[in-house]
Amino acid sequence: MPNLIQSEIPLIRTTGNVVGNLGFLPSLREMSEVEFRVDTRVLVQPYLTVVVSGLFLIVSLLDQRMKQGFIPRALCLGVGGGALLSFLNTRLGFEVVGVEADEVACGRMKGDTHDLQVNIDCLNAKFDVVMVDLDSSDVRTGISAPPPESVRKPFFQASKSVLHDHGFFVINVVPPDERFYVTLIQELQDVFHNVHEINIENEDKFVLVATVSPIASNDHDNAFIQKAEKSKT
Numbered sequence: 001m002p003n004l005i006q007s008e009i010p011l012i013r014t015t016g017n018v019v020g021n022l023g024f025l026p027s028l029r030e031m032s033e034v035e036f037r038v039d040t041r042v043l044v045q046p047y048l049t050v051v052v053s054g055l056f057l058i059v060s061l062l063d064q065r066m067k068q069g070f071i072p073r074a075l076c077l078g079v080g081g082g083a084l085l086s087f088l089n090t091r092l093g094f095e096v097v098g099v100e101a102d103e104v105a106c107g108r109m110k111g112d113t114h115d116l117q118v119n120i121d122c123l124n125a126k127f128d129v130v131m132v133d134l135d136s137s138d139v140r141t142g143i144s145a146p147p148p149e150s151v152r153k154p155f156f157q158a159s160k161s162v163l164h165d166h167g168f169f170v171i172n173v174v175p176p177d178e179r180f181y182v183t184l185i186q187e188l189q190d191v192f193h194n195v196h197e198i199n200i201e202n203e204d205k206f207v208l209v210a211t212v213s214p215i216a217s218n219d220h221d222n223a224f225i226q227k228a229e230k231s232k233t
Contacts, residue, residue: 009083010039040086047172047200047207048084051131054170054209055092057196061166062128071095073125075162078133097127126164132171144176151184156191156210165213173206184208 014035043049055062062072072094076085079098088094134146149155159169169192175181185208188195192210199206 008044009081009086010042010044011036012039038086040083040090043083043087045083047205048087048133050198050200050207051084051133051170051172052087052092053198054168054207055129057168057209057211057215058128058166065128066093072129073097073127075099075127075130075159076133077130077159078135080133084131084133094128126167127162128164128167130159130163130167130169132159132169134172135174136176143174144180145172145174146184148180151180151187153187153190156188160191160212163212167212168215169210169212171208171210173208174204175206181206 014037043052065072072092074088074094074096076088076096076098079085079100082098085096085098089096132146132150134150136144136147156169163169169188171188173181173184175184185195185197188208188210193213194211194215196209196211197206198209
């Protein structure tokens, strides 16, 4: 469904009353006097919670930067409905840059190989994290992520180039087959220092976290942890 943009996010009723059984979708007439606001405090999709949890790898460094007056920065490749971007900004205090796939990279054919061109001219400052949540637009492969053209070393090298030395790269993966997944991990390992795999329970999804440099042990008594804990309430 190439024209569908999907994002699951809670809505909170702010005014008015819904008549009838809330277990069923009310009619438009019943909803006419009701107003809602988007709740950016909660990530509905389980995999997004896992994506954000990768921040704890660099939590002590983020805390140091915040104490020095720096605002942590996140580059999100793949915007969708904006749930992840809103959460990072409103709940964790990140400055967030969101870029859709066609603004980041395009694939072109060269003989029998794909050559990925990456445009990062607009990214004039380093980021603490790059988060990739891109689905494949090829309907023949079913639901899969990321697009095959993103499983290329130039894409990962370009992503690494906009990260701080303490930064990390996280990507949502729904592999169409084992070969795709093995290739993806190998390409990441060739570019980044360490690659960590998180299997999302009861789903054929994975989150891969790749670090630019060795990660030191975390100090759990810091401002960023406190802000993250508040985001759960």
